[in-house]
Amino acid sequence: MPPLTRRETLAGAAVLTLAAGRAEAEAKEATGIVFGLDGAARAPLPNVLVSNGQEVVRTDAQGRYRLPMPGDGTVFVVKPPGYALPRDADNVVRHSYIHQPEGTPHEIGLRYRGVAPTGPLPTSIDFSLTKQDEPEDFDVLLFTDPQPETRHELDHVRDTAVARAMGIPAAFGLTTGDVLFDDLSLYGRSNAIVGRIGIPWYNLPGNHDLNMQAPDARYSRETWKRVFGAPSFAFQHGRALFVLLDNVVWLGPPVPVGGNTYEGRLGERNLALLRNLLAEVPADTLIVLATHIPLQTDATPSGPHNNTADRAALLDILRGRKVLAICGHTHTTEHHYLAEGLHHHVLTAVSGSWWSGPDTRTGIPSADSRDGTPNGFHVLSVRGTDYTTRYVPAQGEPDGTxxxxxxxxxxxxxxxxxxxxxxxxxxxxxxxxxxxxxxxxxxxxxxxxxxxxxxxxxxxxxxxxxxxxxxxxxxxxxxxxxxxxxxxxxxxxxxxxxxxxxxxxxxxxxxxxxxxxxxxxxxxxxxxxxxxxxxxxxx
Structure with missing residues (x-):
């Protein structure tokens, strides 16, 4: 991906129109307008949710919003039903603007390029959404942990899960983390391959999408922000609210054998974001909550790297809601029922056993997961506020159960x-x-x-x-x-x-x-x- 200008969005992708002129460097508030495009017509959209990753506000009658922005941060629009966000050439959805006046500090020595300096806050951070038909019944492709460690393993992603997914109709797709396996230089090729499925694709980061040279969590998502935008965000589709929350907290180097210098934790900002989003949607909305690390797993029931430490606070916020919580990370397939109305589904990894196993028949490893499930993905079928999921093996017979x-x-x-x-x-x-x-x-x-x-x-x-x-x-x-x-x-x-x-x-x-x-x-x-x-x- 070539260097991006300040007038390009999502720290470098075309979704925002930045009004001419800049606010003073000491500005503490982000403002802008959300526009709706209907054919050639362009008009401000009222009543649309916009967030800075914690506070959530609605646009006024003129489509304008105001949000606190005391320092570095992000602004994202919560796509409302009946509208579409812009996508780049590889169908990656562009939902946010990164505000980082000084960019990624050179002195921390990241291996992979981070965010270029954005300068002072723009006088207006605008979002443009396109009107679309959006039935309340729709399907979603759910990937997790494609996790190619090499360019050769990215071939396997292309020739298994992506090839099979191309034959499944869906409104959009979503990957719940570990898009790559530490080599963040592969994002461009990975996005190009997944983008050929031909539908909007949302991405959530995992522990192998970190900048592992970062001294702490603050600068651990610099490459992710440059490529994809805000690590935590939300959007609406039909009668469902999708909330994607980054729950991988980087604890800093040195990285030991196994690389587990992180923990599963949502943190106060993510919990506040979820609480504020729920306050703005009807009680009967289906909530689809995506994280990378499970809220709870059978794989290591008490491990800090595989479970979410502040799960109890999350469950308290979600009490009384209808929730499907999806995740990846453990390369297992699991169903948990953590509270009334809360179904937690650990999804099958695209890479299965991290692309392990014999490859004598096709040149592609068998990749059977360590719990015995063949590598694959899932399809989420939403019908109003009801849902089902189904498993799809990425290799072999497509109906294997x-x-x-x-x-x-x-x-x-x-x-x-x-x-x-x-x-x-x-x-x-x-x-x-x-x-x-x-x-x-x-x-x-x-x-x-x-x-x-x-x-x-x-x-x-x-x-x-x-x-x-x-x-x-x-x-x-x-x-x-x-x-x-x-x-x-x-x-x-x-x-x-x-x-x-x-x-x-x-x-x-x-x-x-x-x-x-x-x-x-x-x-x-x-x-x-x-x-x-x-x-x-x-x-």
Whole structure:
């Protein structure tokens, strides 16, 4: 992206029209007008929300707003229903203006370019929105953690999730962080690739989108602000309010092994922003809250890097609201119900196991997540103020919902045992009859959760409930043991929140048996799959 002028918006993207002239350097207030474009007509828009990242105000009858701006900061417009924000050539949505008179300080020595000096506050920071048809029923593509560590891995993003998403109609897309994996020079190419999906795309930063040379949190989002604008912002679409809050707090270098010098925390400004936004929207508005770090996760239930420290304060603000809270970060797939009306969905990572795994068939790593879910993304379907989500695998069959395996103690074992067998040999039939009593049916429902119900049956027999069991998926356990050289060093199978088990009956006769697995997901939608279990007489 070439250097940007002061008259370009979002610290360098065309969304604002800055009125000629500048306020005095000591100005403490940002002012401007929100305009609506309807064909060739351009008129001030009243009653539109504008924010400085904490306070929220509405434009007056002349479309004008005023907001405190005592120093460095941002101003963003909250897109109202029925209007569209400008986009750049790669469909990145331009929603904000960065005010940083001196720009990013050279002396902190950031590796990647930050914000150029913006000078004093403009006399008017104006936003132009285009009128559009906007049904209350719409779909959204939800990406998280594409996280390419190299240019080669960015090829994988292009050829899996992006290629599959291009065939799914949606109103817009949203990435909940770790757009990249520390190499922030790849933003331009990444945006160009995702932009070819052809819809407006919103972005929220993650812990791998940080400027890690920054001494503290103040200057840890300089490159992000230059490329994307305000790290926290909001917009309305239909009867839903989308609030994207940066909850990664950089604690400063030096970066230890693992790079975990950050914590999950919203902070007072983000909490105030959310509180002020909610005060301006009807009580029956669907709230879609996006963060990068989960509010809560099964992966590390008490880890400060994987949970949001001030979650209790957030839940207090959201009490009584209908909320879908989405996030990424842990490279797991989870559903939590943190309060009445508050559904927390940890989304499947586009990169799965950080692009780990064998690549013998396509040249692309298998990338199965450490909880057993194939790498992929989700589609959010909003219908008025109701919603559902669905998981979409980025590779393989597009309608995959589960994996069925048979685990027997006599065939499981250490990595050297696994590698002595063919892939999946230890998890497939046949099973000797005398091993049935020690064998388990293991089903990973990739997007399952606490409301998912799973049953199984043999042939035309009665359906029996399966038990949700927090344990590692045997498939990825074997995969990582079999191909240790094909995975990132930190990748290990971890207990999954969406595995169901059942003991096989010891009295099944030898022969081939149909095994049917069926149930209903978190939204009550039915699913079904089947496989053949062969039983031998043994030795």
């Amino acid at each position: 589960m994996r069925i395996a048979f685990e027997s103690q006599i065939r499981s074992g250490a990595p050297e045992v696994v590698r002595a067998l063919r892939p999946m040999e230890a998890l497939r039939p046949p099973i000797p009859q005398d091993a049935l009593a020690d064998s388990t049916l293991v089903v990973n429902v990739f997007d399952g959760g606490p409301k998912t119900a799973v049953t199984w049956r043999v042939g035309d027999g009665s359906a029996e409930p399966m038990v949700r069991t927090r344990r590692p998926d045997p498939f990825v356990t074997e995969l990582f043991a079999r191909y240790p050289e094909a995975k990132k060093s930190w990748v290990q199978a971890i207990p999954s929140s969406h595995v169901w088990t059942a003991r096989l009956p010891a009295d099944l006769p030898p022969g081939a048996h149909r095994i049917t697995v069926e149930g209903s997901d978190e939204y009550g939608r039915p699913f079904r799959s089947a496989t053949v279990l062969e039983i031998t007489r043994g030795v």
